[in-house]
Amino acid sequence: MNNKQGMYMKKVLFLIRSREIPSSRVRVIILLDKLKKKGYDVECQIYPKTIKNKFKLFKSLSAYDIVFIQKKMPSFIDLYFFSWLSKKLVFDFDDAIQLKHETSIKKRSRTAEQKFYGILKKADLLVVGNKVLESESRKYNKNIIVVPSVLETDGMPQKDYAVKNENFIVGWVGTVVNLSQLELLGDVFRKLSKVIPLEVRVISGERPNIDGVNLKYIPWTLEGQDKEIAMFDAGVMPLPNDSKHAKGKCGYKAIQYMAAGVVPVLSDVGSNRDIVTDNETGFLIDNIEDFYDRLKYVYDNPETAAKIGRRASEHVKNYYSVDAAVDILDKGFTEL
Structure with missing residues (x-):
């Protein structure tokens, strides 16, 4: 033609x-x-x-x-x-x-x-x-x-670091089949809840099985997910270290968080280490238990978190658009 x-x-x-x-x-x-x-x-x-x-x-x-x-x-x-x-x-x-x-x-x-x-x-x-x-x-x-895997960065809602959430919102977005990965953080969330005003916010097709924490479930919609992600204070992506399937995943959650200027806190598995530069555009975690320290750090250091979030957003615009x-x-x- x-x-x-x-x-x-x-x-x-x-x-x-x-x-x-x-x-x-x-x-x-x-x-x-x-x-x-x-x-x-x-x-x-x-x-x-x-x-x-x-x-x-x-x-x-x-x-x-x-x-x-x-x-x-x-x-x-x-x-x-x-x-x-x-x-x-x-x-x-x-x-x-x-x-x-x-x-x-x-x-x-x-x-x-x-x-x-x-x-x-x-x-x-x-x-x-x-x-x-x-x-x-x-x-x-x-x-x-x-x-x-990329997204349309033009017009993407951005996290407003000038506005402080009433609770520290740790968010996760994903399909129902991957909820078991989020549930790996159950103990971390319960421990965090004892020392900070934590809210776990989940955007998916079902509510996860995590007890003992302040959890808000938001049904996923294509039209609403970007606005909801921009409300997170940190976005998590826990993965099992011994899973070949997990090592092959493309880290799209990380890209979604970063595009919105939200600090990504991710398992140091597979392509996550290619997407995020540790301590610069997010945090890479070796063990599930260590998510506690990094999430607590983001809560305790809002100015540093804002700088990381903005660098993350710029990185996605340049390489994942x-x-x-x-x-x-x-x-x-x-x-x-």
């Missing part, structure tokens, strides 16, 4: 699992408008479920210069058609999707692993969310780019 200047526009088909899934939203949907402005002819579809709709899709693949699959692991038969009929096949993922989540009884699925490694080998380009995933994937494919992600993706597409 040609634009008004007569230049050829690469036609890209993005296949996502759902428009409601966070990874589809932050790794594809919010990038589409900026990709159009870069000169791409983009189309976004839900990955089909029925055989009829799959074959309809397969028949259309040759019309696209690039087929971009976001996180969905195709079946072996689907992958055969994608690799045969796509001019260029791109696979994007932002965590260790071949592993089942730690809350499930069976943590590892052999079929999922085989499908995962199959598409890693067949793809013409891998788009991964962090350096941990890049390192793991390089065993199977050398053509890889790192595109962090939609524009930054689109520039990396554009370079990867151009070199295909």
